[in-house]
Amino acid sequence: MNIVKVDPQGNYTLKVVASDGRIGIFDVRPYLKYEAFVDLKNQTEFCQLSNGGYFIEWHCGSDLSADTIEAQWQVIPEKANINDVH
Numbered sequence: 001m002n003i004v005k006v007d008p009q010g011n012y013t014l015k016v017v018a019s020d021g022r023i024g025i026f027d028v029r030p031y032l033k034y035e036a037f038v039d040l041k042n043q044t045e046f047c048q049l050s051n052g053g054y055f056i057e058w059h060c061g062s063d064l065s066a067d068t069i070e071a072q073w074q075v076i077p078e079k080a081n082i083n084d085v086h
Contacts, residue, residue, distance in 0.1 A: 001070040006056050008047045012040070014056070016069055021081070024073035026064075037062050 002019040009015050014026045028046070031037040039060040040046045048059040057063040 001066045002053050003051055003056065003066050003069070004053075006049065006051050008049065012046060014069075016073060018070075021079040022075055023078055024069075024075045026069045026073040028064075031064075 003016055004019050005017040007015045009025070012028045012032065014028060016024050016026055028037070028040060032041055040058060040062055045058065045060055049056050054066045055063050
């Protein structure tokens with residue numbers, strides 16, 4: 001999966017748009033118990049992320065691969081027009 005857009009949502013979730021137009025919600029809360037993700041408990045830090053296409057990375061250095069996201073996300077039954085994604 002290639003990530004074309006990722007938006008932090010409330011309650012430590014991410015709205016992710018894949019290159020094939022699938023949209024899903026990924027819950028980061030289960031990862032917050034691990035040392036690598038503890039900084040993300042701060043909502044400001046959680047919202048500071050960048051999209052690397054095959055991964056996302058937070059300012060603090062925490063990251064998740066697209067494969068991890070795809071394995072655990074909840075797909076929303078709508079498709080994005082990837083030409084409209086910026």
